[in-house]
Amino acid sequence: MDSINGFEAEAHGTVGRKVKLKLLSRIAYVDLVHEVAEALARDARFPKPEALNIGLAVREAFINAIKHGNRMDAAKRVEVEFQETADRFLVRIRDEGPGFDWNQTIDPLNAENIFRTSGRGIFFMKHFVDRVDFRRRRGRGTEVLLEKRIEPSAGRAGGGSQAMKRRRG
């Protein structure tokens, strides 16, 4: 495990390949998390527009974890775990906050909400991936699961993730 200025990364496993990032709650890390997500999605043979969608969903979930999960407490960490299986690309984003009500979100498409300047994060997540699940971890914050199906027609080479292979230790 490498640790540099509040940023840690590890990659392991030959089955259900995983890459994990642990970061302090800093908005400055949002681009990094987005770029890692997009690169791993590309590596899982998603076409570029789909990889961007996955990057955008992970970006929103990470921002959500910082703002609503850890409530901008820069000392609290956010863990982002990527897992590629035979037919799924899974991302779990875990915060260390006291929890929040993810059901209390507005519908940004309601006429009365169109002019709102916030409240579209979870809406974007749900649009960009196939499944978004929130789960409270007792005494340990909230976990968001993002899931995207890997279509067989995506032309995957069967060998799986090159980047993850490179990083395996």
Add this chain to the structure above:
Amino acid sequence: MKATARHHGKVTVVDVSGKITIGDGDIKLREAVNGLLDEGRKSILLNMSGVSYMDSAGIGELVACYKRATEKGATLKLLNPTGKVQDLLVLTKLQEIFEIFRDEREALTSF
């Protein structure tokens, strides 16, 4: 994100490039539009052709710019949003709020 203003008569065209996202692009967009509104500019055209994508914070800031412009008696319109940005405007139904143009000359004469 970069925002460069150029003036065509009463209309100010702001050429925006890069991404409009949290902590950088959203702030620069706010500063650019606020600066023009503070100068008393009433007709602002945001040229979005160089914007690769936006996140929810960027979309939120675009809405905030539209509201501030309206409050100050100004008009803010969009020119040439790209594929992903256009998708997001459709997804959020904001394409029904903003006047969006494909042709700059047409946009300039619309004010």
